Amino acid sequence: MQLETITANIRSRSPWEAIDLGFAMVRAWWISIYTPLAILLLAIITVLLLLVPYEFYWVSLVILWWLKPLYHRLILYVISHQMFGESPSWSASLKVLPDLVLHSGLFSELTWRRFSMSRGFRLPIWQLERLRGKDRRDRQQLLLANVHSPAIWLNIAIFSFQLILTVSFFMLIWLFIPEYYAEDLFYKLISNQLTGIGYSVEVIAVMGFVMVMVFLEPFYIAASFAMYLNRRTQLEAWDIELSFRKMANRLSKLKQALSVAITGALMVLFVTGISAETSYANDDYNEDTSVESSYTEHLSETRLDVSESRAVIDAVMQNEHLKQEEIVKRWRLKNNDLSEDESTPPWAGTFSAIFAMIIEYALWIAIAVGIIALYIYRKRWMPLLVRVPEEAEILKPDILFGMDLRKENLPGDVVAAASALWSEGKVRDTLSLLYRCALAQLVNQESLPLEHSHTEGDILKLSQSALSETRHTYLQRLTQSWVQVAYAHEYPSNERMSYLLGNWSSEFASTRSSSGEQQ
Template sequence: MRVETVQVELRPRSAWEAMELGNALVRRHARAIWLPSLLLGLPVFVLLNALGWAIDQLWLAALLLWWIKPAFDRVPMFVLSRAVFGAAPGFRATAAAQLQWGWRPLIGHLTWRRFSPWRAVTLPVDLLEGLSGPPLAQRRRLVADGIGGHALLLTTICQLFVTALLLSLALLVLMFLPTELLSESARAMWALISEQPPRWVQVLGNLAFWAAMSLVEPFYVGAGFGLYLNRRTQLEAWDLEIAFRRLRARLAPAATFAVGLLLAGLLAMPLSGHAQDGAAQDTGDTAREIHPTKTWRHDDHASTPQKDVDAETPQAPTLPGVFGEVEDSEAFAQAVERAYADPLLDNKREIQRWQRKPTDDEDDRKDRAGPNLGVLAAVGQVFALIAEYGLWIVLAILVLVLAWTARRWWPWMRDALGPLREPSEIVVEDAPPLPEALPDDLVAEVRRLWTEGRHRRALALLYRGSVEAMTVRAGVTLVPGATEAQVLRASRRLPDDEDRDAFADMVRVWQRAAYGQRLPDDAGLDALLARLAPRFGWRA
């Protein structure tokens, strides 16, 4: 793995963020993952089901499809590992790699490690790091340390997703069954599944199981790969290494330029030297030596310009002349002691606090000890524990009961504790409610209400008359307060298709007016009445 070619932002993440990173990689490279997986897995599915059909044991095909699932996990692992550290491989490269890549470490995943809940995390170690023997086992433990619980939850959640997809496919079949035949169809389906189902039903079940696994498994592998990347980032500080590599790449041109300038400056600097006067050497002049104990002054040098100083003559110390002689050493010592006695220089302080008195010795405790109760003491402790924890259990049960029955007593408490409110005025509608009995001339009554501007009343009367006429002709009985959907399902029993279509148009017009505030125009109402009147035996 070349860290400098990584295509994602590597940084220490939480385990959940790492799994989300893996799922994002799977979604990004979905075509490169699912296309080889399906094309390579479909022949295996057909072969296993054909063998199961031949021996009349199709359940073995489903079991083998589940068992060899790690072999197909190599496809998303191959694509993701190449996509993160480079470019995603194509279909041919992925298919060719499955013939020879990753078979040796796959033996363990197909045998004794097949039921391992940490397979999503250990699979990248086995396939990508190329280790074997004790180093491989040690590496697995190191990578799985700290993320084993998340890997276990990942395995459980993916299995639940597969189960949910299977149940969804089963319920999808029930959605296409008529409501009136649902109970009979459900009983027939249960009998078909539980009581020696035919082979084609078993093949369809295996197909649904394989489709659910093929959909969920890449996300399982991708989430495990995200955990693996995050763990290696934490162990090997990949994020710091990448940051330093980028810093070096950014500063390399500037550093080269700076070194070049430095070398050019050194080469251009002239070499300086001191030349001695030959005449001075011939006359025997000696070099002047400067002693650290002698103070040189310009006026002295100016007054004696020609005076030579013997370099070998020792010079007297000049420090006493500057600072003076310390004659009273005892006074100096006393001053030092007074300075050290200053409380500002003392870092010790006294703190007073309360301290518990020491307990009595062991002999006194033994003298005051009571008799040895033995079994009675143990029984007393048991009752004490029951009393202590039993009260908490009773309190928890009371809280649960109150929460469970809150919908019954909470409205009463809210009304009882709330302020008294004045009774609201009763709003009386301008139009009287619809009569219980339909008028003799329904079409004329609808037209009258429509002309008076009471359009919703007119459509409500027309809808009610259509429903009653439909129930009479279809021979059905509706429950009180039946919804439009229930009415439409009941209208399927009308003998004539034209009657069903006309009634469906009436229901749609009523729904648009009641819920969408979209009323038909006068021509639309006349056309609807002209279509419904001859169907339901009304006078036009």
């Protein structure tokens, strides 16, 4: 490590000043940091889109969030090189990924150390110092001695900002959603029952989460790295060492200048001395030593022997004004460095540490099991969060797609009326009647909350949870035939029409409506 090449002003700072220095690093080197990070995330997202089914999109989100330690190592690589005067390109940064994956403790950070609150501060010890085992633990304990609390609060602050920005982004998107669709959107978003515009909202929400994460993680790693450098500056006196090195450089330059000046002066004296006349000493000169002799005599009169000097010093120290004592009492922290009680067995410390670790991991496991249980049984507790509309609030539409759904305008025998139209060659009218009666049953018998804005595909998705598999399959085939006739002007085959007419009563017609007709 060459301290002379460091680009920051190295001095002893408080932890919060060091965090501010880290934020300034991101502002100064944001292009070098965000470019390789964005490329890496795009590659990971592409792989997840190809491998993970859309129904399990939440798995992709969990994987993106869980891989944060990998992004941290790439960010630290760029920042550490920029700090010491190097500017790696995005391709050079990505080329070192295999080495970072294998030799920077990534496996432990993705497993049992994933939930460490100070992992950002410990990362340089793993990645830059490459310490392992007892050396790493001792080094980590030394560096974290005074900054463990700020390192944890930095993690909490970044997480809070990420949560606030993500929720704010989602609420901003929510403002653009039509009111009639936004009522139960949150429930549908979690229970995978999205339709129509809900899919777009879901995609935008995921993009917002990823963008917020990409934006904030460099600030977290840069601030942690700045605290690490500040702690090393305090322990190893980097600022003093740099001052001495700068002073040495200035003195070496001054020394060279003085050497040149002295050499020039000697040459001038040598040249001028050749032509100077020879001078001789004056034998009549007598030096005046009266002042020196009088000063010596004065000292001899006041000077004491060693034993007498000691006696005088002791007498002075016995003076009352020099023997005043004052007792001051104040609160102070207990000395944790005192030796433990000899009655405590030597294995007690190890047992306590093991027991504390077991309790910690048990709590994390309990939290994970609780989250999994909440997801598995979400269909039981999530309806409690949704306001159940009263019967009076449900407005049943009378017309959908220009089709009249009122009971008084529907035939009593649907199959007979449709077969009559089919025998006359009116295929479009036949399918229109069947589809109109199907919509009427969904609205009147199944109380499905259909809206004027819903499409045929939206109706199929909404009816999936309300209909049995047999009825939903029939509705799917009927919808497909109706869409082909209405929009593509393609008539279904005779086999399809025979199926739709022959299986209306057995596969789709509601039992409640059938019983009503019989009465």
